[in-house]
Amino acid sequence: MQQLEAAIFDLDGVIVDTAKFHYQAWRRLAEELGFAFSERENEQLKGVSRMESLELLLRAGGITDLTEEQKEDLASRKNEWYKEYLQTLTPADVLPGVADFVGQLRSQGIGTAIASASKNAPLILEKVNIRPLFDAVVDGNSVTRAKPDPEVFLQAARLLGADPACCCVFEDAAAGVEGAVRAGMRVVGIGDSGLLARAHLIVTSFEQLEPVYLLNHIGIAGHAGGEASE
Numbered sequence: 001m002q003q004l005e006a007a008i009f010d011l012d013g014v015i016v017d018t019a020k021f022h023y024q025a026w027r028r029l030a031e032e033l034g035f036a037f038s039e040r041e042n043e044q045l046k047g048v049s050r051m052e053s054l055e056l057l058l059r060a061g062g063i064t065d066l067t068e069e070q071k072e073d074l075a076s077r078k079n080e081w082y083k084e085y086l087q088t089l090t091p092a093d094v095l096p097g098v099a100d101f102v103g104q105l106r107s108q109g110i111g112t113a114i115a116s117a118s119k120n121a122p123l124i125l126e127k128v129n130i131r132p133l134f135d136a137v138v139d140g141n142s143v144t145r146a147k148p149d150p151e152v153f154l155q156a157a158r159l160l161g162a163d164p165a166c167c168c169v170f171e172d173a174a175a176g177v178e179g180a181v182r183a184g185m186r187v188v189g190i191g192d193s194g195l196l197a198r199a200h201l202i203v204t205s206f207e208q209l210e211p212v213y214l215l216n217h218i219g220i221a222g223h224a225g226g227e228a229s230e
């Protein structure tokens with residue numbers, strides 16, 4: 001059996017609930033453009049890049065006649081609102097169980113990284129003061145291809161010196177789960193089992209997850225060797 005070398009975490013909706021701020025900002029843009037945008041429709045925007053999210057939003061609103069310049073302008077307006085919402089973040093916004101879980105993995109010698117599509121990742125990590133828990137950060141500023149492309153996960157594994165087959169990714173978005181599977185990694189879905197069906201294990205919160213339980217359910221052994229026992 002492979003041994004777990006690294007744990008790679010998406011940021012928005014996994015470490016901190018910024019997914020709700022993305023939704024609020026996209027919904028505000030849709031309202032200004034004259035259409036309603038539901039939380040269900042928003043699911044497909046999760047994990048994908050800002051410009052791709054905008055394309056999906058415009059398609060949902062039946063808007064097809066904008067120039068590239070107009071689209072850039074809409075995307076930056078959304079981003080300004082989003083950054084305004086991010087100002088309210090504090091360390092208390094780190095999702096329940098995350099810090100303990102990541103700390104336990106680190107104490108077992110497992111490398112940890114963030115792999116996010118967001119260009120705002122450095123700002124968010126600073127606001128919630130969680131950067132020290134991660135050995136590496138790969139975000140929307142350093143990748144050339146967005147999820148579901150595996151690039152962001154493979155870059156994270158490379159920075160940690162880990163074999164992709166020995167990495168486990170934690171994701172809340174279908175595009176992210178797909179990217180991690182394409183990277184040849186194990187994947188834990190955080191959230192709705194209907195939307196994350198390709199994940200190897202699905203939980204609703206890190207409070208439900210302990211390293212031993214993880215190792216026993218993703219077909220990968222503990223770092224120190226041998227199978228985990230519950």
Ligand code: BG6
Nearest residue numbers: 012046047049050117118119120
């Ligand atoms: C992902 C989010 O983490 O980052 C997407 O799930 C978002 O919803 C993408 O579009 C890009 O984020 P940002 O902050 O660079 O606009």
Ligand code: MG
Nearest residue numbers: 010012013172
């Ligand atoms: Mg996410």
